[in-house]
Amino acid sequence: MTEVVALRAQEDLVLARKRVREWATRLAFSTIDQTKLVTAASELARNTLIYGKGGDMHLEELDAAGKKGLRLTFIDQGPGIPDIELALTDGYTTGGGMGLGLSGARRLCSEFELDSRVGEGTRITVTQWKRASSRM
Amino acid sequence: MERIPILKLGNSLLVTVQVELHDQLALTLQDDLTQAIAKHRARGVLIDISALDVVDSFIGRTLAHIASMARVLDAATVLVGMQPAVAITLVELGLTLPGIRTALNVDKGVALLQVLMNESGEPGSND
Numbered sequence: 237m238t239e240v241v242a243l244r245a246q247e248d249l250v251l252a253r254k255r256v257r258e259w260a261t262r263l264a265f266s267t268i269d270q271t272k273l274v275t276a277a278s279e280l281a282r283n284t285l286i287y288g289k290g291g292d293m294h295l296e297e298l299d300a301a302g303k304k305g306l307r308l309t310f311i312d313q314g315p316g317i318p319d320i321e322l323a324l325t326d327g328y329t330t331g332g333g334m335g336l337g338l339s340g341a342r343r344l345c346s347e348f349e350l351d352s353r354v355g356e357g358t359r360i361t362v363t364q365w366k367r368a369s370s371r372m
Numbered sequence: 373m374e375r376i377p378i379l380k381l382g383n384s385l386l387v388t389v390q391v392e393l394h395d396q397l398a399l400t401l402q403d404d405l406t407q408a409i410a411k412h413r414a415r416g417v418l419i420d421i422s423a424l425d426v427v428d429s430f431i432g433r434t435l436a437h438i439a440s441m442a443r444v445l446d447a448a449t450v451l452v453g454m455q456p457a458v459a460i461t462l463v464e465l466g467l468t469l470p471g472i473r474t475a476l477n478v479d480k481g482v483a484l485l486q487v488l489m490n491e492s493g494e495p496g497s498n499d
Binding site: 247249254257270271272275278282333334336 | 396425426427428456457458464465
């Protein structure tokens with residue numbers, strides 16, 4: 237199962253958060269894991285919008301030998317990130333924010349992958365796996 | 373334009389965020405609150421975020437800005453009702469909201485605000 241959410245304007249951030257929440261709820265993620273993933277999605281969707289000049293968020297349900305997961309991919313055709321290591325540093329920003337978006341999103345998810353080419357665009361993939369015993 | 377209502381209660385202002393806080397709405401709240409503090413000479417601000425199930429770095433930063441601006445205007449800010457999952461997420465995100473006082477619920481928040489307002493001025497001289 238997949239879905240694509242277009243990220244073109246501010247309102248799309250709200251829609252992106254809503255969709256991720258719905259998917260995470262359907263997969264019965266714990267409240268904490270839902271909140272982490274929705275927050276990470278919010279950070280990354282805002283980056284796609286502001287730095288990538290707009291793009292798409294892809295949602296994909298994963299099933300690895302019975303283990304459920306949710307994968308989000310943010311794709312833009314923006315200017316790309318020249319120094320990925322620097323961009324992943326806490327507190328580094330070129331946009332006047334707090335510089336926690338990328339590094340924070342990486343901490344909030346089980347898996348994080350960043351692929352960027354200057355002049356071509358950026359693709360960021362985050363995955364949250366459902367934990368065995370989710371109580372909250 | 374969509375706005376979050378600000379209630380005046382004695383010499384304090386009360387804000388209950390009950391809708392999804394998108395970026396522009398958060399910024400509007402920041403502007404409205406600073407205006408309202410000056411206009412009503414409020415000494416305290418109570419912000420209830422118990423209905424918020426997501427606080428990302430932008431919203432967190434805006435809340436921190438509100439508290440800073442209120443402080444410059446001689447008003448104390450107390451944030452109440454943060455959901456546990458939101459608190460955990462904020463800390464992992466790296467956002468610890470320095471300078472913001474928090475309380476578990478509105479009751480405790482009002483009590484804390486009273487203490488803070490008494491600390492920083494002549495009690496009762498302002499209303």
